[in-house]
Amino acid sequence: MNVELTRFRVKEGKSEQVDEWLKFLNENMKDVLITLEGEKMFVETIFREQLNGDEYLYWYSVQGEGGQEVEQSNHWIDKKHLEYWDKCIDETFRPVDLQTEVVMIPEKVRKSMI
Numbered sequence: 001m002n003v004e005l006t007r008f009r010v011k012e013g014k015s016e017q018v019d020e021w022l023k024f025l026n027e028n029m030k031d032v033l034i035t036l037e038g039e040k041m042f043v044e045t046i047f048r049e050q051l052n053g054d055e056y057l058y059w060y061s062v063q064g065e066g067g068q069e070v071e072q073s074n075h076w077i078d079k080k081h082l083e084y085w086d087k088c089i090d091e092t093f094r095p096v097d098l099q100t101e102v103v104m105i106p107e108k109v110r111k112s113m114i
Contacts (some may be wrong), residue, residue, distance in 0.1 A: 001042075001113065002063045003103050009093035010055040018057070021084035022046065031077040040067030042113050057089070062105075064113060 010018055025032055025046075036044060040063055047058040070078050105113070 001065070001103075001110075002061070003100050004063075005058060005060045005098040005100070007056050007058050007096040007098070009090040010057060010088055011090045014088045015055055017084070017088050018048070018055070021081075021088060022048070024080065024084070028077055031075070032081075035070075035073060035075045035078050038068040038073065039070060040064035062113070 036042075041061060042064065043060070043062040045060040047060065049056045049058065070082065073079075
């Protein structure tokens with residue numbers, strides 16, 4: 001099981017596009033959740049932060065081993081998600097993976113994730 005939290009910087013001037021992106025995901029949650037199964041993604045959460053004049057999105061995820069990469073998906077929701085990614089995420093900024101120190105998942109929940 002992979003537990004990750006990664007920070008990505010938003011391109012300057014793309015805050016409104018990020019608003020649209022996050023609204024799109026929320027409004028299409030039924031289809032979003034369908035795509036998570038193939039990825040073996042148990043939990044995926046996006047956080048947003050303004051820090052020192054820059055905007056960041058953080059992805060927190062709990063994922064099983066051997067899931068499909070989002071880039072391999074043919075589902076329309078993933079294709080649209082990746083379009084937003086390309087428009088909004090600053091590829092010149094090296095993503096920051098925060099260090100996982102403690103994972104607290106009760107055993108009965110963990111067993112259902114395997």
